[in-house]
Amino acid sequence: MDREESSLKEHSNLVESQLAESSWEDDESNSAEPMVSTEPVEGGSSLRSGTSEAFVPEVNLQKQPKVWAIAGGKGGVGKSLICANFSIMLSRMGHKVLAVDLDLGGSNLHTCLGVDAGKNSIGDYMSSRVTDLRQLCMHTREKNLHLITGSADPINVIRRTESKETDLLRDLRKLPYDDIVIDLGAGTQESTVEFFLGADEGVLSILPEPTSVENAYRFIRTIFLSKLSQADVSESIKDVIEASFDQKNFLGIRTPADLMAVVERLDPVALSVLQKVVEDYHPNIIVNQVRSQADIDVGKAICSVCRRYFGLSLNYVGYLEYDNSVWRAVRSKNSVVHEFPTSILTSRFDRITRTLVGEMKGLFP
C-alpha cells in the first residue's frame, strides 16, 4: 500500500509539473482540418509507458463532450477492437477524444491502442484513491487521442462500480474532450446498462452467430426495459415495468407487446409516454466478422425484428469483415488502423465513424 501511495504521489507531482502547460497542442490545424490520413503516427511500434505520458487536461466548462458507449452483450464480439479504432478515426477527423476502458475485469483497450498499461487506471477512481480523472489520462500514439485504462483495476472494483457510475459519468462529462468513447464489458450487469443508457450514443457489436445474437437481444431487452423505467410515469407503472424484467413475472408479461397492453389498461397516457421514449431511442449496431452477404443482411434482419418486437428503431451503421488483420494487429499489440492502414477494415472503420457522426447514411433503415 505504501508503495502504491508513493507511486501515486510521484504521479501527482508529474501531473502538477505538466499542469502549467496546455494539455492539447494548440495548433489551429488540428480542429480545422479533418484528419483523414490512415498513415500511422511516427513513434515506433513498441508500447509506450502510460505513467510517463500522464498529463492533466484543462477543464472546459463551456462544452460537454459527446459520450459514446460500446457494448456487445457477449464477450469476444469486438467491443475493444471497435472502441480503439473508432476512437482513432474520430481523433483523425480532428476531434479531441478520450477512450475509457470500463471493461473491468477484462480490460485490454490499451493493447488494442498499442499503449503500455501504465500504473494507474480507472480502478483508482473507483476505489476513491484518485478523485480527479485528469490524473488518469494518458497519451496514445494519436495526437488527439488520450486513454484511461482499466488494466490495473483492483479485484473488487467491479463491486464498487455501481455506486460510482453516476459520479464517473458526471466527471467524465466535465473533461475537455469533444468525444469520450467508453469500452463496456460483456453481459447485462446494471452498471454496464446504466453506462450504455447514460451515454449520448450507444453502439452494440454483434456477431452473425446464434450465441452473439441471443446475448445481444438479451442486452437490448434489458436496455429497453431500463429505458422505460426511467420514463416520467407513475410509480404503479414503474412497478409493472420493474416486474417485467423477470420473464416469469406474476403479471404474465412475456413480451414488450404484453407490457404495453397492461400499461394501456392501467394508464393510457403512460402508454403514449412510453411509446415516445421508445420512438426517440435509437441504439446503433455493428455486425462484426461477416463472411458473406447473408451475414451482412443479419444486421438488417435484427433491425427489422427489433422494430417489430420492441418497437425500437436501431441504426445499422456498418459491418466489419472477418479479417486476418485483426489477430495480426492484436499479436503486434497495436490497432488495426495503425498496423494495416490500407486494409479493408481500416476503410470500414472510416465509414462506420463517418456514419456514426452523421456524415454518411447507415445501412438500415
Add this chain to the structure above:
Amino acid sequence: MSKDTQTATGSRVNYYLALDIVPGASQNEIHHAYKRAKITYTQDSLAAYSLIEEDNNDQIMKEIEDAYEVLGHPSRRREYDIKMGFNTWNDKDEAREAFREEFSKPSITSSGTSDEGSDNPFDEIDFSGGTSAPKTITKPSKVNEAPAMKVVSSSGADDDEMHFEANPEFEEKIRNCESIDGAFLRAVRVYRQISVEQLASCSKLAASRIRSIEEEDLRDDPLPVYIRGHVAIVCSVLKIPNPEELAKRFVNRLKEEDKLPKPSF
C-alpha cells in the same frame, strides 16, 4: 384484410412499415423488401428464432403477405396510397410501375438459373427512359425464320406493326439467353407490346396454344408432338435468337419436370 398492422409496442403501422420501407419506395424496393422480410421471419432465421415465437412468426408472415398483396401491385398500391394519404405517385411513375408489374414474374436468366439477387428479370433494367427511340416491328414473313420481325421506324408503321420502347439491357438479355421458360416468353411478348391475339395472328397459332405455352400448362395438350415446333415459332416471332435450340431445351426441361403429356400408345 386489415389495412394496418401493429408493432410490439402497440403502435399501429401501415403496410410500408410492415415491409420496413418508406411510402416513396419503388416497386423494385418493395419486391426486395418483401423477399428480405420473408427470409427474416423464417423459423430458422438467425435474427428471429430466439425472440419471436412460432405463432407470432406466422402472424408476422401473414402481415408481410398482406402488405405485399397490396403494395406489390401498382394499381392496388395506388388505391391504398390514396386512402392512406400518401401522395407518392405521378403519371410517369404509374406508367413505369404498370410496365414493371407486367414483368414481375421470375424468369430464367442467360445462364439458365434464377438470378440470386433478384428473381425479377426487369430488376436490372433502367426504366429512366429517354435514351432509346420508339421502334416498331413487323410480322414475320415465314414463321420458322428467326428473326422473323423487322424493326422499322414508327412513322412507317401499318396495322401489322407494333410499337415498343426498346431497352438495350433487356434486348441484350434476350440475345444472350441460353434457355427459356413460359414466364420469359410472356415477358418478351409484353416487352414487345404484342398481345396474345397479335402473336397468334403472326404465328398462325391458336391464342389458347400461346397461353398454354406461356403458362407451361401442356399436360392435357392434344398435340404434344408439335410443342417444340410451336415454341420455336413463338421465339421466332418474338425475335429471340436461336429458336430451334431454345425450343429443344424448353421441351427437354418440361420432360424432366414431368410437365408433358404422356404418350397414349
